[in-house]
Amino acid sequence: MSSIDLSFEEMWKIILNCDRTYDGLFFTAVKTTKIYCRPSCRSRKPKKKNVEFFLLKAEVERAGYRACKRCQPEVEHSPHVDLVQQVVTFLVNHAKEKITLDDLASHVGVSPFHLERVFKQETSVTPRGYLEKVRIGKAIFLLENTSKTNLDICYGVGFKSPSNFYKVFKKWMKQSPNDYRKELSRSGYDAMERP
Template identity: 55%
Template sequence: MMMRQPSNPGQPVPVQLSFDDKWAIVIACDASYDGQFVTAVKTTGIYCRPSCRSRKPKKVNVAFMETNEQAEQAGYRACKRCQPEVERAPQEELASRIIGFLTEHHKRKLALQDLADYIGMSAYYLERQFKQTTSLTPRAYLEKLRIGKACALLADTELTHLEICYEVGFRSPSSFYKAFSRHMLCAPGEYRERRRRLGPERSAENG
């Protein structure tokens, strides 16, 4: 299956996002959407990047705008923490786009060349630039992403280990178990049991 490619090499593909889509991105502090829209907070008069780590406002107090200029014309000022008015270095923008692609397609079988075709540059250069920015290769980042999603499913669902393995994008149980043990220093079953033991304690603390 062919990957969707940008109309102009090196430029992101425009994505139509609903208000709820954008709100979910803001809650996740997803840096892959920085530059696609800004979050304006009505109660403070400040606008931020989607990835801003400041305390989240109430959903009812948020408006989304396409550009910094639009936000400033509406009377909002730039957040001093995330500095949306400051352009990112090209390497950071590239890493952000790669992370967004990996997050969206983590369930698929992906090769480095798939990323290179999507971004519009050589696989060697893409991997080199990404590693300089994140200290990880795209492959290592994808594995880490999949393990994070597996942890969430182990903690919050009753899916079997095999179901989780394929749900998060691993191609075989053996590769899943090896990767999980390497990242979490325990087996999936041990992780699930540990989280379940912590559940009642947390409930008691919160009660």
């Protein structure tokens, strides 16, 4: 399995949202309980300072963690899990690029029809919808943690036009990027430029 290009903060948000499309791509380990979970685990969330992330099951188990009895991260639940994980990894790592369904299907070695059907069955969104979700997640991270302009964020996360960025952002977040940032300011959140 290839490595996935996500920061600690991005993985933290994924586990807060219990996003099952990342199951198997990384594992959440809780230092205080010595238990590891899937990103989608519905158990009570630990304190952020007590969490570490591992990309491989063997690594987390070597570090002395045992599997959660609730989400059973050591068990693969679906025959399509490898295919979905390959697609998710590719979409996360190549989110800035132009990606067509045909390109994606060719990359994982299945027909576009099969890929779209299986991916939607497992994740409840199409690969295109998932790519939007990844880009919006990265945009939110940048809106919250940098002072970059909306235009810089738009192109930086892979959108080809500001109008498409605003439309997709509003579809997922029910508000514009400007309104999202204003809401952060009102709540006392200070965005700072980070390297």
